[in-house]
Amino acid sequence: xxxxxxxxxxxxxxxxxxxxxxxxxxxxxxxxxxxxxxxxxxxxxxxxxxxxxxxxxxxxxxxxxxxxxxxxxxxxxxxxxxxxxxxxxxxxxxxxxxxxxxxxxxxxxxxxxxxxxxxxxxxxxxxxxxxxxxxxxxxxxxxxxxxxxxxxxxxxxxxxxxxxxxxxxxxxxxxxxxxxxxxxxxxxxxxxxxxxxxxxxxxxxxxxxxxxxxxxxxxxxxxxxxxxxxxxxxxxxxxxxxxxxxxxxxxxxxxxxx
Numbered sequence: 001x002x003x004x005x006x007x008x009x010x011x012x013x014x015x016x017x018x019x020x021x022x023x024x025x026x027x028x029x030x031x032x033x034x035x036x037x038x039x040x041x042x043x044x045x046x047x048x049x050x051x052x053x054x055x056x057x058x059x060x061x062x063x064x065x066x067x068x069x070x071x072x073x074x075x076x077x078x079x080x081x082x083x084x085x086x087x088x089x090x091x092x093x094x095x096x097x098x099x100x101x102x103x104x105x106x107x108x109x110x111x112x113x114x115x116x117x118x119x120x121x122x123x124x125x126x127x128x129x130x131x132x133x134x135x136x137x138x139x140x141x142x143x144x145x146x147x148x149x150x151x152x153x154x155x156x157x158x159x160x161x162x163x164x165x166x167x168x169x170x171x172x173x174x175x176x177x178x179x180x181x182x183x184x185x186x187x188x189x190x191x192x193x194x195x196x197x198x199x200x201x202x203x204x205x206x207x208x209x210x211x212x213x214x215x216x217x218x219x220x221x222x223x224x225x226x227x228x229x230x231x232x233x234x235x236x237x238x239x240x241x242x243x244x245x246x247x248x249x250x251x252x253x254x255x256x257x258x
Contacts, residue, residue, distance in 0.1 A: 004051045010042045017068055018105040036068045064093040067106050080120035085164050087114050
């Protein structure tokens, strides 16, 4: 399906943003931030457009826009260590925007910013350069006589990077532990609910069986009651008949005195 006009404008602006992010910019340059905001608005409109791209393409566009936003947020952090850590957490785009590059432009920008922040960290650890004449002379002296300090600073930089790596691993391990605990709690709750359901089913089954037994016993009691009433009725009839016959015989045997 051919790209819509909105998608073409979005791609042009995205290429422009990737190009500006790859270059070293002035801190007061506000254009990239405004361009990224416009990208976000255009992406929102593109998702609602009738002739919108495939979901995979939209996901790639969203990934690149989120990368640009994260890049701008990382640049606003106060020190290079935090910038480098935030840069490591960014996820660049997987495919080329124009289709002409072998490597995605966002990946190139990611590598460039990573190298720049690493250089800033190294410069911060080694000490910033001085612009005065005396400072440059003393810096030259330090450069000649302080190769050991430079190696020590490099090792300190490696220690800082190793520390950040350990922090990331610890956070990942904590997240895994939380996910594992959540899974165990969910399974335990599921087992409890399953046992409760089995107990409830057993109770309902027992209630049905007791109801059936009660029904049978009620029918037997009713039949027994009917039989008892019938026998009592026949007994009373027999007694009445006996008394009646006895009275007749008594009258016949003992006539009335005159």
